[in-house]
Structures are given as structure tokens and as C-alpha cells.
Amino acid sequence: MTQTTYTAANISRIIKNYIIQEFMYDRVATDLTIDTLLIEEGIIDSMGIFRLITFLEEQFGFTIKPEEVVLESFETITAITGLVKTHLT
Amino acid sequence: MTYLLSQLLTQSTRAHAERPAVVNRKDQLTYGDLDELSNRFAHQLQQVGVTRGDRVGLYVEKSLEAVAAIFGVLKIGAAYVPLDPAAPIRRIAYIIENCQMKALMSTTRKMAAFQKASQARNTPASVLVDDPQSLATASADPPSFPQAIENDLAYILYTSGSTGTPKGVMISHRASLTFVNWAYDQFQLRPTDRVSSHAPFHFDLSIFDIFATIRAGGTMVLVPPSLSVFPINLAKFIAEQKITIWYSVPSILTSLVLRGNLAEQDLSALRTILFAGEVFPIKYLRQLVDFVPHAEYYNLYGPTETNVCTYYHLRPADLSPDRNQALSIGRACANTETFVVNETGHIVSPGEVGELYVRGPGIMNGYWGLPEKTGTVLTPCPVPALPGTEIVCRTGDLVRETPDGDYIFLGRRDNMVKSRGYRIELDEIETVLYNHPAIESLAVIAVPDEEVTNIIQAMVVCRTGQTVSQSELQGFCAQSLPKYMIPDTIEFRENLPKTSTGKVDKTSLRREAME
Numbered sequence: 001m002t003q004t005t006y007t008a009a010n011i012s013r014i015i016k017n018y019i020i021q022e023f024m025y026d027r028v029a030t031d032l033t034i035d036t037l038l039i040e041e042g043i044i045d046s047m048g049i050f051r052l053i054t055f056l057e058e059q060f061g062f063t064i065k066p067e068e069v070v071l072e073s074f075e076t077i078t079a080i081t082g083l084v085k086t087h088l089t
Numbered sequence: 090m091t092y093l094l095s096q097l098l099t100q101s102t103r104a105h106a107e108r109p110a111v112v113n114r115k116d117q118l119t120y121g122d123l124d125e126l127s128n129r130f131a132h133q134l135q136q137v138g139v140t141r142g143d144r145v146g147l148y149v150e151k152s153l154e155a156v157a158a159i160f161g162v163l164k165i166g167a168a169y170v171p172l173d174p175a176a177p178i179r180r181i182a183y184i185i186e187n188c189q190m191k192a193l194m195s196t197t198r199k200m201a202a203f204q205k206a207s208q209a210r211n212t213p214a215s216v217l218v219d220d221p222q223s224l225a226t227a228s229a230d231p232p233s234f235p236q237a238i239e240n241d242l243a244y245i246l247y248t249s250g251s252t253g254t255p256k257g258v259m260i261s262h263r264a265s266l267t268f269v270n271w272a273y274d275q276f277q278l279r280p281t282d283r284v285s286s287h288a289p290f291h292f293d294l295s296i297f298d299i300f301a302t303i304r305a306g307g308t309m310v311l312v313p314p315s316l317s318v319f320p321i322n323l324a325k326f327i328a329e330q331k332i333t334i335w336y337s338v339p340s341i342l343t344s345l346v347l348r349g350n351l352a353e354q355d356l357s358a359l360r361t362i363l364f365a366g367e368v369f370p371i372k373y374l375r376q377l378v379d380f381v382p383h384a385e386y387y388n389l390y391g392p393t394e395t396n397v398c399t400y401y402h403l404r405p406a407d408l409s410p411d412r413n414q415a416l417s418i419g420r421a422c423a424n425t426e427t428f429v430v431n432e433t434g435h436i437v438s439p440g441e442v443g444e445l446y447v448r449g450p451g452i453m454n455g456y457w458g459l460p461e462k463t464g465t466v467l468t469p470c471p472v473p474a475l476p477g478t479e480i481v482c483r484t485g486d487l488v489r490e491t492p493d494g495d496y497i498f499l500g501r502r503d504n505m506v507k508s509r510g511y512r513i514e515l516d517e518i519e520t521v522l523y524n525h526p527a528i529e530s531l532a533v534i535a536v537p538d539e540e541v542t543n544i545i546q547a548m549v550v551c552r553t554g555q556t557v558s559q560s561e562l563q564g565f566c567a568q569s570l571p572k573y574m575i576p577d578t579i580e581f582r583e584n585l586p587k588t589s590t591g592k593v594d595k596t597s598l599r600r601e602a603m604e
Contacts, residue, residue, distance in 0.1 A: 025564030039315040042175045045572065046318045046344070046509075066348055071315060071322045 006060070006088060011081045018055055019077070023048055034077040049074065056080070062087040092239040093262045095163040097269070097304040098124055099231070105280055105306040111156045112283075112330070113311040118153050120306070123160065126153075129227040130161025130216065134192055136227070137214035141166035141235050143191035144245065146213065148172045148181065148199055151290060151311050154218040158194045159290070159299065166235025167191070168242035170257070171290040174199065176571045178206040180255065184247050185213060188257055188457050194218055239263035245457055246293055246393050249513050249574065251504060253520030257457035258393045267451035268396035269300040271422045275400070276334065276361055276387075278305035283330060283358070287312045287337040292511075293393045294365060297336055317341060320349035328354040334361045338510025339369035340541045346373050347540070351380040365389035365397065366510030367542040368415055368498065375408045390418035390498065392512075394466060395447040395482050398425050399496060417495040418488070425449040427496070429488055434471050439490040444483060444502060446471070452482040506535035508543045511573045515545075518576065521569045522547060525562065527555040530585055532593045533576060536602045546602055547576040550584055 006014075012034050020032060023043050038044045044052060052074070053064050064083075073083040091097065098120070101110070106121040118126065139145055145162045147169055149155045162169040170188055172181055181203065185193065192214040195203065200215055217223065239262045250256035278284070284302040286309045288294035302309045310330050316323040324345055327335065342364060345351060362377070362384045369388065378386065386403035401419025406412075421427040428436050429443035437443040448470060455463035470479040485503055488496040504515045518533045529552045535543035551557060559579040566575045586594040 021560065025560045025567060039318050040313075042314075042572070044318070047577065049318050067321065067350065069319060069321065069348065071319045074319070 006084075008081055008085060011060075011084050012077050014059060015056075015077050015080050015084075018052070018059075019043065022051060022055075032077075034081070036077070037075060038077070039071060039075060044074070052080075056084060060084055060088060092266070093163065093166075093235070093237060094243050094265055094269075094300055095160055095235075097300055098127065098160050101303055101306040108280060108306060109308045110303065111153050111309045111311065113151075113153050114313065116153055118157065123153075123157055124231075125229045126157035126224075127160035127164060128229050128231050129224050130158050130194070130218070131164040131232040132227040133216045133223065134161060134165055134167065134194075135232060137192050137216060139165060139167050139191050139214075141237055142241065143167045144170050144188045144242075146170045146172050146181075146185060146190045146193040147290065148174060148193055148195040148203065149218055150174050150196075150199075151286070151314065152218075153311075154196075155290060156299065156309065156311075158218055162194075163243060164235065165232055166237035166241065168244055168259075170245045170247070171295075172247075173289065173291050173571050177568050178203060179569050180571065182207045183254060184257070187254075188245055192216055237262070239266070240454075242454065246291060248393055249505070249511075249517050251514040251516040253517050255517075256459055256462065259454040259457055260393075260396070261454050264396060264451050264453060265296060265300065267424055267449065268296065268422070269304060271424065272297050272301045272397070273304050274423070276301070276363070278302065278307055278334070280306035282307035282333045283310050284308065284334045285310055285312055285327070285332050285336060287317070287335070287341065289314070293396070294336060294338070294510075296396070297363070317344075320344045320347070324349035324351055324354045324356075327359065328356055331358040333358050334363070335359060336363040336365075338366040339364045339373070340367065340509045342369070342377055343373040343540050346376045346380065351377075356381050357383070359384050361385045361387070363387050363389055365391070367507040370539055371408065371412060371416060374403075374416065378403075378408060388416055388418060390496075391447075392484050392486070394453045395425075395484060396451045398422060398447045398449075398451060398484075399427060401495060415497060417491065418498050419495050421447075421449075422451075425451055428472070429490060429496075430471055430483075436471065439492065439494075442487055442489050442499060445486050445488045445496065446481045446483055448472075448479065448481040452480075506543050506545075508535070508545055509541045509573060513543075513545065513574050518545065518547070518566070518570065518574055521566055522549070522562065525557065525565050527551050527557040529553075530593065532585055532595055532598055534595055534599050534602060536599065544578070545574070545576045547579045548585060548598055549579055549581055551581065 102120040102124040109117045110120045110123040111118045145167050159169050190213045194216045196219045242259050243262045243265050245257040245259050247255040247257050286298040388401040389397045391398040399419045401417045426448040430446050431437045431443045466483050467480050470481045487499040515533045529550045531549045533547045538544045563575050586597050588594045
């Protein structure tokens with residue numbers, strides 16, 4: 001695998017595109033911002049979180065530990081981006 | 090004499106006005122507050138013309154206001170109809186029209202979104218639960234006592250219907266109180282109890298959380314729905330909130346066992362754990378008991394139509410490592426009679442398989458506006474020794490009685506399945522999908538899953554020359570179906586296997602899917 005350098009902005013964009021494609025089939029995609037409350041708004045639910053984690057692990061090439069699967073790290077795209085960044089640095 | 094649900098609040102307010110009745114994150118209402126707020130809602134409802142016997146929809150996230158709204162509706166002798174706040178507008182609009190709702194209670198934001206999207210012809214009157222101005226002008230005094238009787242409807246709970254639209258289960262005050270009084274006695278609820286409110290209000294598990302807790306003068310602790318996605322946060326919440334009685338579907342408890350880091354939490358306050366809605370796999374229950382050994386465990390059973398009608402108190406022997414039988418659903422609750430009937434309408438001997446029938450004051454009044462469907466479920470009692478005409482409720486569940494006198498649940502008579510504790514009519518999903526123009530034929534099947542009971546899978550054959558993607562079809566379903574009914578996976582095929590009579594062969598599809 002080639003080494004890619006990700007900036008916060010393109011990490012966010014990748015996550016946002018994935019969420020729109022996978023989870024936003026029942027709503028207007030333009031409503032999604034990096035600060036939308038993904039869990040509270042019901043965009044990502046208990047099944048969705050597993051798919052999202054698998055995607056992040058494959059996309060960015062690291063493993064998310066069970067103890068990292070907490071609300072604070074997945075509340076918004078900004079929070080998920082933060083989680084990804086701690087693994088990439 | 091207590092014969093209406095609203096009296097439970099009035100009585101507990103008299104005894105415990107200063108005690109907390111409902112807690113939502115950092116906010117709370119004391120019994121005095123809850124009583125007063127529900128009075129204000131009651132007056133607002135009267136102002137828009139709601140009277141005894143009317144239906145009032147609750148289209149609102151779980152909140153302190155939602156609990157007060159429930160009691161506000163009940164206080165004027167109307168029936169509340171809890172709606173899934175995340176359900177598609179089309180489904181909400183259907184229910185509003187189906188039960189001829191007189192008023193809809195909601196928040197400013199949700200009401201605006203609903204009115205914009207629904208373009209409903211007959212929008213019911215609206216009462217906003219978050220409008221301080223109109224609340225302040227409504228009287229806080231109790232409304233005059235409703236001239237209602239216990240046979241009147243207290244609420245209507247809509248569940249999945251096999252004909253493609255949801256059906257409303259009508260529950261009277263008497264039916265609800267039969268269960269609530271039993272649960273209050275059985276689990277010895279006290280004013281010091283902090284009871285979880287995990288299930289959404291449109292799900293019948295909430296009846297215990299709301300009414301048994303209020304009857305006891307205890308505290309309802311609203312569990313934020315977002316926590317169910319993160320078992321670690323949920324476990325922390327249970328510990329921090331010092332929950333004493335927990336009630337939820339087993340799949341939530343399984344997720345706590347598997348991913349909740351339970352060993353790190355102080356769960357000493359938890360004294361009773363209740364679960365219902367689906368089968369709890371013994372291996373996860375065993376692990377839960379290891380984490381929380383001091384609690385009492387009960388398996389509660391009963392479709393929405395009967396309330397909880399049987400219960401089973403877990404014994405250590407049920408968890409022995411060599412046990413391979415499913416956990417029992419136990420025996421009938423107080424003031425409830427159950428019996429097992431075979432296909433010819435006769436009561437079977439213990440040990441034989443048959444359908445579970447329920448007799449007693451706890452059963453529903455019927456399905457709203459569906460007399461024929463009601464007639465197939467509420468039927469004359471097959472026990473010949475009873476004088477007069479007695480109606481009993483067929484559960485549709487197949488059971489067998491053990492030598493100990495407890496029932497074992499074996500499966501369904503029809504196409505209904507459970508997933509994450511929700512009941513789902515596979516036919517309803519099929520009916521919705523068949524409306525998609527690209528689809529030629531399809532089958533929706535339930536594939537057994539250890540953690541969530543069943544995964545919903547659709548097998549689709551497209552018309553020649555047409556294609557459609559999984560997410561397009563899921564989006565199509567989301568216009569009519571709640572999230573828990575949308576197929577988890579959709580498989581595209583050239584054709585589907587048929588039985589000798591030309592029907593889609595679901596048995597072989599299910600067998601294939603399980604391999």
C-alpha cells in the first residue's frame with residue numbers, strides 16, 4: 001500500500017462522502033455538515049457503527065480498539081476525524 | 090378506587106410531591122412538577138377541542154415534556170398515540186389519519202418539519218410542548234376528573250402489519266393497569282427505585298417504565314437513545330445514574346456483555362434486570378449474571394396485544410454449562426390465565442405443541458378500525474366449561490408446557506419475526522418493495538443471528554433491462570418503513586427458487602442464507 005498523507009480536511013471529506021453514500025439514503029445529503037450530530041440525529045445507529053468502523057479501518061489502515069468505540073469519538077464528523085488523526089500520527 | 094392510569098400520578102404526587110419523578114440527563118421533574126406540567130398540557134388540549142375518547146398523537150423525542158404530555162392526555166380521558174419520532178413522514182401521516190387523531194403534540198421544530206413534508210389534508214390541531222408562552226397561559230390546576238371508565242382506551246400502540254400498513258393495538262386503562270399492578274407487586278417497586286426508561290414510548294416495554302414507576306413514587310431515568318449505540322457509554326450511564334431496575338430487550342444486554350466493559354463499572358445499585366421482546370441466548374445471559382451476580386433476573390413475555398402475560402424468574406440451574414434448552418417464558422402473571430390450543434381448537438396436554446391463548450382483563454380491545462383482523466385474534470374462549478361468551482386473545486406464538494408447568498417458546502404461526510426486539514411482518518416489507526418499478530419479484534427473509542435475533546434480508550429480481558442499487562432500495566423503503574424494518578442486506582438475483590405451487594420458496598432461501 002502506498003503511503004498517503006492525509007490532512008484533516010481530506011479525512012473529513014472521505015468520511016463525509018462515505019456517510020452520505022451509506023447512511024443518508026433517507027434524507028437530504030446537503031443537511032450533513034462536519035458538526036451534524038450523527039448519532040443523535042439517527043444517521044448512524046447500532047448497526048451502522050460497525051460498518052463505519054470497518055470502513056475507517058480499511059480506508060486508513062489501522063485498528064480501532066474496543067475501548068475507543070465511545071460516543072465522544074463518533075458524535076460528529078469532526079470527532080471521527082480527530083480519532084483517525086490520532087492513529088495516523 | 091384506582092381505575093385510570095392518570096390516577097397513579099395524582100396519588101403519587103400527593104404522597105411524594107418533592108421526590109424526583111423523571112430524570113433526563115441533567116434535568117428533572119419532581120412529582121409536583123410533573124403533575125403541574127401535565128395539568129397545563131391537559132388544559133391546552135381541551136382548548137383545541139380534545140375531549141374524552143379522542144386520540145392524541147405524541148410526535149416528540151423522549152423527554153420530560155413527553156412524559157408530562159402522556160399524563161396530560163390521560164387526565165382528560167383521551168388516548169395517547171405515541172409515534173416513532175424517527176419514522177418516515179408517510180408512516181406518521183398514515184397513523185394520524187388511520188386513528189382520526191384530534192390533536193398532535195410535538196416540538197416547534199418537529200411540527201414545522203412535519204407540516205412542510207406531509208401536506209396532509211386533515212392536519213390535526215397542534216399543541217407544542219416546548220412553547221413556554223402558551224404553557225404559561227394554561228392553568229396549572231387539575232382539569233376536572235374525566236368521566237371515563239376503565240374500559241376506555243388509554244393508548245394505541247402501532248405495530249407492523251402484514252397487509253403493508255401498521256395496525257393500532259388498542260389498550261384500555263383496565264388492561265394496562267392489570268399489567269402495571271402485577272408488575273408493581275411482583276418486583277416490589279419502591280419510591281427509592283431508579284427505573285431505566287430505555288424503550289421508546291411507542292414500544293410496549295415503556296408501559297412498565299412509565300406507569301409502574303409512577304405508581305411506586307419512584308424515579309424514571311430516561312436513557313438517551315444515542316447511548317444504545319455505544320455499550321461503554323451505556324454501562325457508564327447505568328452506573329452513574331445508580332439505576333436499580335433495568336428493563337430492555339435482550340439484544341441491548343448482549344451488547345453490554347460483549348462491548349460494555351462491565352467489569353469496570355460499579356453496578357451494585359442494580360437489583361432487578363428485566364428483559365422481554367425476544368429470546369435471550371443463555372450464553373450471554375450467563376456472562377451477564379457473572380458481571381452482575383447480585384441482581385434478580387426475569388424473562389417477561391407477551392405480545393403488545395396481551396401486555397406481559399407470562400414471566401419467568403431466572404434460577405441458577407438455568408445457567409448450568411450443560412444446558413442447551415432456551416430460557417423458559419414461565420407461567421401466567423396474576424389475574425391472567427393462559428392455555429395451549431392445537432389446530433383443531435382443543436386444549437392440548439402438557440408437553441404437546443400448540444398456540445398460546447390468553448384470557449383475562451389484560452388483553453387488548455382490538456385493532457383500531459380492523460374488525461376482521463381483530464376477530465381472528467380475539468376469539469371466543471375454547472374452554473367449554475365457561476359460562477357466557479368469553480373472549481380470549483390468540484398470541485400467534487407456538488409453545489410447549491414443561492413438566493414444571495412453565496412454557497417454552499418455539500416460534501411463530503405466521504410470518505412475523507423479531508429483530509432487536511421489534512416485531513416485523515415480513516409481508517409488510519415485501520408489500521412496500523413490490524411497489525418499486527424496477528422489481529419483478531422478491532422475497533424478504535429473516536436470517537437467525539445470535540446477537541439481534543434476526544437479520545432482515547431481501548432477495549430481489551429486477552425486471553429485464555432494469556437495475557437498481559441496494560442503497561436506492563433501502564432509500565425507497567425508508568419512505569414508508571421505520572428504520573428497524575429496512576432490510577439489512579439486499580441481494581440481487583437472476584431468479585428465485587419456487588415451490589411446486591409456484592410460490593417463492595422461502596424455506597430454501599433461508600437455508601441458503603444460513604450456510
